[in-house]
Every structure is written in structure tokens, then in C-alpha cells.
Amino acid sequence: MSQTLHQPGGRTSLYEEITDKIVRQIEAGTLPWVQPWAGGPALSLPVNVRTDRTYSGINILLLWDALFAQGYAANRWLTFKQARELGGIVRKGEHGTTIVFADRFTPKADDDTSADDPPRAIPFLRRYTVFNIAQCDGLPGELTLSIPPISHREPVASAEALIAASGASVRRGGAHAFYHARDDYIAVPEQDQFFEPINFYRTVLHEMTHWSGAAHRLNRDFSGRFGSQSYAFEELVAEIGSAFLCAALGIVPTVRHADYIANWLAILKNDSRAVVSAASHASKAADFILALQTRQSEREAEA
Known part of the structure; x- marks a missing residue:
């Protein structure tokens, strides 16, 4: 099931619908990338059970919210059609969750269009509806089995392995955590300086998300100074990206830079596409970093 929404004639766009929802959550003190409960298994990345693919970008936040x-x-989802394909059915009266697919539309050139200035592609979002497996009956038993919680030791080992596989220069010591773009290194205090040892890894993952944006990696905009909108946008990318990495490793995501919340709200209220863009950059950053470990594992297997 899909529906395209853009904004002809003043109709609220899907970008605005998503942004307004997230702004309301942030203003209420609930960040959509932070698990709102304590204890229990850590948050995971949402997966489509029919394709076994992990959702990405803004769809992660939309599905986490649901x-x-x-x-x-x-955290396993599928469309109405996919439930039928698997021999199940969505229960009558269940309401689905909206996710989106980004696409582009290029208008046809007309007689007034210059060859030197061809029509530009216009981005838009296409709406889809998915359901959690808990909303379905008749699915194969292996799809509905509960996932065992990750041991509290495994995330630490996974994080250490990811840091090592990335090849990032991580300098431990000092009183501040940051990514130094010019010299391409991450600085982070020693682990025993954190009130909770796991916060060391949350912090490194945040800075590694910044690290991924270097010009010779994903080439994000690092030109903004502290206090500027571009600086705050990059912090939003790193905040969401580190939450995605935490979820992939079985670490509960938390707020790393609450002092930027006012700046994030200003960005989102000024640009309805900003949160979709930030989540897209964050997802690409997380995928880039996780892929480094996958490639190292493949090289070790071939050796």
C-alpha cells in the first residue's frame, strides 16, 4: 500500500507531517531515538521479516516511535501483502505504521526550457504502511519467536571490535570528547572517567559518526562554527547516527548532547526536510562504519 504526498496548493506535505510529529516529541522531552524505558533488552534496529532487510534513515525513527x-x-515488520505471502493475515481493526520511500520526479521539458537549464529533479516522499508481527495471526512460528536479550558483556566486546575494525585513530585521555577534522582523530576521556563505563562507548560511537563525515569518507559539511545551524545539523546527524550504531550493537541509546536540543528544534522548524535529511546521513554513517567491520571479517576469513 502506498500513497504519494507532496505539496501542491498548500496541502501539508509528508515531510511536514513527519517533522511536526518529531518536533512535538522533542518539545515534550522525548527524543525519538532514545529508548524511554529502563532495563530489559536494548533497542534493536527494525527489520522487515519478509526480506530480512534492516530499515534505514527516517524509517528507523518512525518504527521506533511505534x-x-x-x-x-x-522490532519486526511487514506489509499487509507480505503477511499474506507468508501465510498470515493482519488482524481486523489493526492500524498500521507509516514509513516512507524517498523518490525524485523530473518534470517534462517544455518549449520555454533552455537546453542549458534542464528541469531539475524534485524530491518527494512516498507513503507506505507496515504492521508489526504482533498485529498478525498465522505467521510461521520462527518469525514470532521472541529474540533473546543481548548479554551485558556482548555489546562491550562488539563495540571494541567495531572501533578496532574501523581503523579510526582514538586518543584516550584528557577531559573532553571530540573529533578533530583537520588531523582526523577522535579524542575521548579514559573509560574510568565516565560515571557509567558503557558511556565511554556511547561517546566514541558519537564521535565516530562525526569521523565518518570526513572529506575522504562520506564528505559531509564540516564548515560550520559552533552555534551555527550547519554545526547543529552535524551534531543532529551524529546524535542519531550513534543511536543507530548503539542499537546495532545492543547498547541502549541515550542523549549525548542535550544542550543542542534548542538548536535542533530551530533547524526542524525552519526546514521540514531537515530531519529526513539528518536521519538519511545518520543511516549512511552507521552503515559505513558497520561495513568496515564486515569487510575486516571477510578479509580474516579469506586469510
């Missing part, structure tokens, strides 16, 4: 609101036990 997971938090409805209290679903498993």
Missing part, C-alpha cells in the same frame, strides 16, 4: 508507543516485543 514500538515505544505500542510496546511491541519485537
Whole structure:
């Protein structure tokens, strides 16, 4: 099921719908990338059970929001059609969750169009509806089995392995955590300086998300100074990206830079596409970093 929404004639766009929802959440003190409960298994990345693919970008935040609101036990989703293909059915009366697919539309050139200035592609979002497996009956048993919680030791080992595989220069010591773009290194205090040892890894993952944006990696905009909108946008990318990395490793995401919240709200209210763009950059950053470990594992297997 899909529906395209853009904004002819003043109709609210899907970009605005998503942004307004996230702005309301942030203003209420609930960040959509932070698990709102304590204890229990860590948040995971949402997966489509039919394709076994992990959702990406803004769809992760949209599905996490539904997971938090409805209290679903498993972060596994599928469309109405996919449920039927698997021999199941969505229960009558269940309401789905909106996710989106980014696409582009290029208008046809007309007689007044210059060859030197061809029509530009216009980005838009296409709406889809998915359902949690808890909203379905008749699915194969292996799809509905609960996922065992990750041991509290495994995330630490996974984080250490990811840091090592990335090849990032991580300098431990000092009183501040930051990514130094010019010299391409991450600085972070020693682990025993953190009130909770796991916060060391949350912090490194935040800075590694910045690290991924270097010109010779994903080439994000680092030109903004502290206090500027571009600086705050990069911090939003790193905040969301580190949450995605934490979820992939079984670490509960938390707020790393709450002092930027006012700046984030200003960005989102000024540009309805900003949160979709930030989540897209964050997802690409997380995928880039996780892929480095995958490639190292493949090289070790071939050796």
C-alpha cells in the first residue's frame, strides 16, 4: 500500500507531517531515538521479516516511535501483502505504521526550457504502511519467536571490535570528547572517567559518526562554527547516527548532547526536510562504519 504526498496548493506535505510529529516529541522531552524505558533488552534496529532487510534513515525513527508507543516485543515488520505471502493475515481493526520511500520526479521539458537549464529533479516522499508481527495471526512460528536479550558483556566486546575494525585513530585521555577534522582523530576521556563505563562507548560511537563525515569518507559539511545551524545539523546527524550504531550493537541509546536540543528544534522548524535529511546521513554513517567491520571479517576469513 502506498500513497504519494507532496505539496501542491498548500496541502501539508509528508515531510511536514513527519517533522511536526518529531518536533512535538522533542518539545515534550522525548527524543525519538532514545529508548524511554529502563532495563530489559536494548533497542534493536527494525527489520522487515519478509526480506530480512534492516530499515534505514527516517524509517528507523518512525518504527521506533511505534514500538515505544505500542510496546511491541519485537522490532519486526511487514506489509499487509507480505503477511499474506507468508501465510498470515493482519488482524481486523489493526492500524498500521507509516514509513516512507524517498523518490525524485523530473518534470517534462517544455518549449520555454533552455537546453542549458534542464528541469531539475524534485524530491518527494512516498507513503507506505507496515504492521508489526504482533498485529498478525498465522505467521510461521520462527518469525514470532521472541529474540533473546543481548548479554551485558556482548555489546562491550562488539563495540571494541567495531572501533578496532574501523581503523579510526582514538586518543584516550584528557577531559573532553571530540573529533578533530583537520588531523582526523577522535579524542575521548579514559573509560574510568565516565560515571557509567558503557558511556565511554556511547561517546566514541558519537564521535565516530562525526569521523565518518570526513572529506575522504562520506564528505559531509564540516564548515560550520559552533552555534551555527550547519554545526547543529552535524551534531543532529551524529546524535542519531550513534543511536543507530548503539542499537546495532545492543547498547541502549541515550542523549549525548542535550544542550543542542534548542538548536535542533530551530533547524526542524525552519526546514521540514531537515530531519529526513539528518536521519538519511545518520543511516549512511552507521552503515559505513558497520561495513568496515564486515569487510575486516571477510578479509580474516579469506586469510
